[in-house]
Amino acid sequence: MIDLVGKRNWFFLISAIVIIPGIISLAVFGLKPGVDFSSGTAMTLHFDKAVELAQVRQQLTTLGFDQAVVQPAGEGDFFIRLPELSTEQTTKLKDSLQTGLDTTITISSLYSVSPTVAAGTVRNTFIAVVVAAIGILLYISWAFRKMPNPIRWGTCAIIALAHDLVVVVAVFSILGWAAGLEVDALFVTGVLAVVGVSVNNIVVVFDRIRENNKRGVSRDFAVVANYGIVESLGRSLNTGLATLFVIVALYLLGGVTTHTLVLALMIGIATGIYSSLCIAGQLLVVWEKGLSPRKKEATSTA
Amino acid sequence: MRRGNTPLLIFILVLFGFCLWVIWPGNGIFGRNEFTLGLDLKGGSHLVYSIDLSKKDPAQSNADVIDGVKQKIERRVNAYGVTEPIVQSINNERGSFVLVQLPGVTDIDQALKLIGQTAELDFRERVVDSSGNPVLDENGNPEWVIAKAKGSDGQERELAGKYLKPNAQVVLTPQTNEPEVAFEWNSEGAVLFEQITQRNLQKPLGIFLDNQLISAPTVQSVIKEKGVITGLNLEAAKTLAIQLNSGSLDVPLTLVERRDIGATLGEDSLKKSLQAGIIGSAMVIIFMIAYYRFSGLMACLALIVYVVLNLAIFKLIPVVLTLPGIAGFLVSVGMGVDGNVLVAERLKEELRRGRTLGAAIEEGFRQSWSAILDANVTVFIACAVLYWLGNTFGNFLVLGFATTLFIGTALSMFTQVVVTRTFLRTIVGLGMAKSPGAYGVAKQ
Numbered sequence: 001m002i003d004l005v006g007k008r009n010w011f012f013l014i015s016a017i018v019i020i021p022g023i024i025s026l027a028v029f030g031l032k033p034g035v036d037f038s039s040g041t042a043m044t045l046h047f048d049k050a051v052e053l054a055q056v057r058q059q060l061t062t063l064g065f066d067q068a069v070v071q072p073a074g075e076g077d078f079f080i081r082l083p084e085l086s087t088e089q090t091t092k093l094k095d096s097l098q099t100g101l102d103t104t105i106t107i108s109s110l111y112s113v114s115p116t117v118a119a120g121t122v123r124n125t126f127i128a129v130v131v132a133a134i135g136i137l138l139y140i141s142w143a144f145r146k147m148p149n150p151i152r153w154g155t156c157a158i159i160a161l162a163h164d165l166v167v168v169v170a171v172f173s174i175l176g177w178a179a180g181l182e183v184d185a186l187f188v189t190g191v192l193a194v195v196g197v198s199v200n201n202i203v204v205v206f207d208r209i210r211e212n213n214k215r216g217v218s219r220d221f222a223v224v225a226n227y228g229i230v231e232s233l234g235r236s237l238n239t240g241l242a243t244l245f246v247i248v249a250l251y252l253l254g255g256v257t258t259h260t261l262v263l264a265l266m267i268g269i270a271t272g273i274y275s276s277l278c279i280a281g282q283l284l285v286v287w288e289k290g291l292s293p294r295k296k297e298a299t300s301t302a
Numbered sequence: 303m304r305r306g307n308t309p310l311l312i313f314i315l316v317l318f319g320f321c322l323w324v325i326w327p328g329n330g331i332f333g334r335n336e337f338t339l340g341l342d343l344k345g346g347s348h349l350v351y352s353i354d355l356s357k358k359d360p361a362q363s364n365a366d367v368i369d370g371v372k373q374k375i376e377r378r379v380n381a382y383g384v385t386e387p388i389v390q391s392i393n394n395e396r397g398s399f400v401l402v403q404l405p406g407v408t409d410i411d412q413a414l415k416l417i418g419q420t421a422e423l424d425f426r427e428r429v430v431d432s433s434g435n436p437v438l439d440e441n442g443n444p445e446w447v448i449a450k451a452k453g454s455d456g457q458e459r460e461l462a463g464k465y466l467k468p469n470a471q472v473v474l475t476p477q478t479n480e481p482e483v484a485f486e487w488n489s490e491g492a493v494l495f496e497q498i499t500q501r502n503l504q505k506p507l508g509i510f511l512d513n514q515l516i517s518a519p520t521v522q523s524v525i526k527e528k529g530v531i532t533g534l535n536l537e538a539a540k541t542l543a544i545q546l547n548s549g550s551l552d553v554p555l556t557l558v559e560r561r562d563i564g565a566t567l568g569e570d571s572l573k574k575s576l577q578a579g580i581i582g583s584a585m586v587i588i589f590m591i592a593y594y595r596f597s598g599l600m601a602c603l604a605l606i607v608y609v610v611l612n613l614a615i616f617k618l619i620p621v622v623l624t625l626p627g628i629a630g631f632l633v634s635v636g637m638g639v640d641g642n643v644l645v646a647e648r649l650k651e652e653l654r655r656g657r658t659l660g661a662a663i664e665e666g667f668r669q670s671w672s673a674i675l676d677a678n679v680t681v682f683i684a685c686a687v688l689y690w691l692g693n694t695f696g697n698f699l700v701l702g703f704a705t706t707l708f709i710g711t712a713l714s715m716f717t718q719v720v721v722t723r724t725f726l727r728t729i730v731g732l733g734m735a736k737s738p739g740a741y742g743v744a745k746q
């Protein structure tokens with residue numbers, strides 16, 4: 001049997017390698033708020049004629065929109081992000097760009113949010129996250145009531161869950177400054193869905209460990225935990241893979257609207273598989289026995 | 303075969319057949335023959351206006367003002383000719399809002415003018431000094447004052463759009479082919495208009511919309527019942543006619559959120575997501591069968607039943623399908639596989655422990671049920687929170703995801719437990735696929 005518990009310090013190290021830079025990035029750069037949270041106007045323009053990015057930028061500067069963020073968005077399309085524009089300003093911007101660059105422009109999508117609504121969204125998102133956190137904590141304390149040591153097991157589950165969330169948020173933070181990725185309400189949606197799926201994985205693994213503990217597989221808790229984890233391996237990997245197949249297909253082939261949602265789900269589900277197999281149960285063992293792996297004991301009875 | 307399994311199997315098959323019929327293109331009951339697509343899939347405009355209640359007449363209650371605004375916008379939107387528009391009022395701690403969804407609108411600028419304008423029409427006279435000369439303001443423009451006259455009960459009243467009959471229409475002047483809006487006064491308006499035209503004979507009468515002068519024709523004769531408004535282009539004339547017929551708004555609106563999605567983008571997104579869904583599901587099916595063999599095949603059949611049932615629910619409720627909604631549905635398909643994998647893994651184990659197939663199936667389901675139930679609770683919590691979040695600001699994308707993920711997860715519990723088990727029991731009852739190898743257990 002594979003000894004997943006014995007290698008726990010390696011797994012903790014791998015997680016640290018991802019999480020520490022992620023937390024630094026979060027602390028330094030934070031997340032890049034999209035129109036949902038920071039207000040403003042974002043639009044995707046389709047140009048009938050091939051136009052260079054620099055041309056669009058220069059034209060916008062000439063028109064007085066020097067704060068405009070411009071990014072290419074596929075063939076003949078450009079994504080433009082500005083402070084909130086009124087309807088008249090939007091029409092004027094489009095018309096001036098058309099004349100300036102001598103081409104026909106279609107606004108293929110536009111999203112504009114006023115500061116009032118954005119502030120409300122920030123507040124409500126905060127409430128939603130807090131309510132979800134309380135709900136999940138209540139659920140965990142209920143689901144783990146039958147575990148041998150509910151507080152300890154619950155805490156480990158929460159740490160593993162936090163691990164998954166930090167990875168998702170950290171990746172978005174890094175992609176924020178590296179690739180201009182913005183977070184929007186759909187990102188929050190993805191993160192909350194990841195919470196649901198992640199807890200699910202952890203519960204399945206812990207349930208197995210508990211069962212093996214009751215059955216008396218071994219007196220060594222490391223062995224019991226490893227047993228449970230390895231038994232869940234097939235299920236966790238297969239379930240995760242099945243979900244990932246669909247999500248990856250959606251990420252690669254699906255539209256841009258759901259980009260942040262699908263990316264958050266993809267990172268979150270992948271991390272969730274890893275943490276449920278390589279982090280959650282191992283944390284229990286650490287709490288029980290301390291950080292040193294004690295490889296001998298773990299492998300002797302397995 | 304277990305008692306009760308055959309009726310259950312028949313029930314599942316009938317239900318499946320019914321749902322398959324429902325989702326077949328063109329079929330449907332309750333008059334719903336197609337899936338209901340959200341704005342992001344069919345294109346259109348999603349607008350949120352904040353209602354400025356501080357400007358309301360103190361005699362009116364907030365609820366009446368909001369309701370009035372909503373009804374008038376509904377009338378405007380309907381007259382504009384949008385199919386299946388949505389007009390909703392939203393109240394939250396940030397204030398009162400009205401949400402308008404206009405699917406398939408191409409000329410958004412015109413729609414914005416139509417909906418957002420207060421459209422308060424009034425008629426004004428020139429201000430004249432003691433010697434009868436028109437008074438000019440500092441820019442040299444004539445000053446105007448709203449024309450007042452005695453109403454039928456002897457009270458002074460301002461001549462405004464509220465005295466118009468709701469039958470204004472755009473006509474083209476025969477000579478110049480220029481558009482004008484023809485209107486008719488109601489009895490009170492006629493009383494006022496007669497006096498005002500009388501005292502302004504051969505003088506200009508200013509027609510103002512939201513304090514903007516549209517035109518100032520010279521009164522040629524005393525008029526009672528009707529008149530025309532000129533000086534507009536065709537588009538503006540049409541907009542004004544609709545606004546006059548729908549009534550002016552009691553308070554001003556401010557556009558606080560706008561989301562436009564081009565029709566081609568919507569169509570493209572739909573095509574891409576469907577493609578992604580089909581490819582993803584095909585991979586799941588291949589994977590399940592390759593890894594779990596026979597129980598994998600059973601699980602896939604159950605999965606197909608699940609997808610068909612789910613789509614039928616989407617069509618019947620109807621659930622507004624959005625891109626995130628499709629993602630939510632696909633995630634629930636993944637989670638649906640989850641339950642089947644749990645069961646199949648248990649089944650394999652029970653077989654390894656040397657149980658008979660029938661006993662292994664019962665044991666496999668018994669043991670996995672608590673995990674399936676427990677696991678989904680967290681998803682339900684997340685869905686409930688997201689539903690609330692999506693609702694407070696009418697974010698239809700977040701709502702779409704929460705709705706389909708919730709329905710999908712709830713339904714997958716049913717198919718995992720009832721459908722897969724019934725299929726497996728039927729197989730055992732028929733004495734097919736007896737070898738443990740068929741369930742992915744290596745021969746020892």
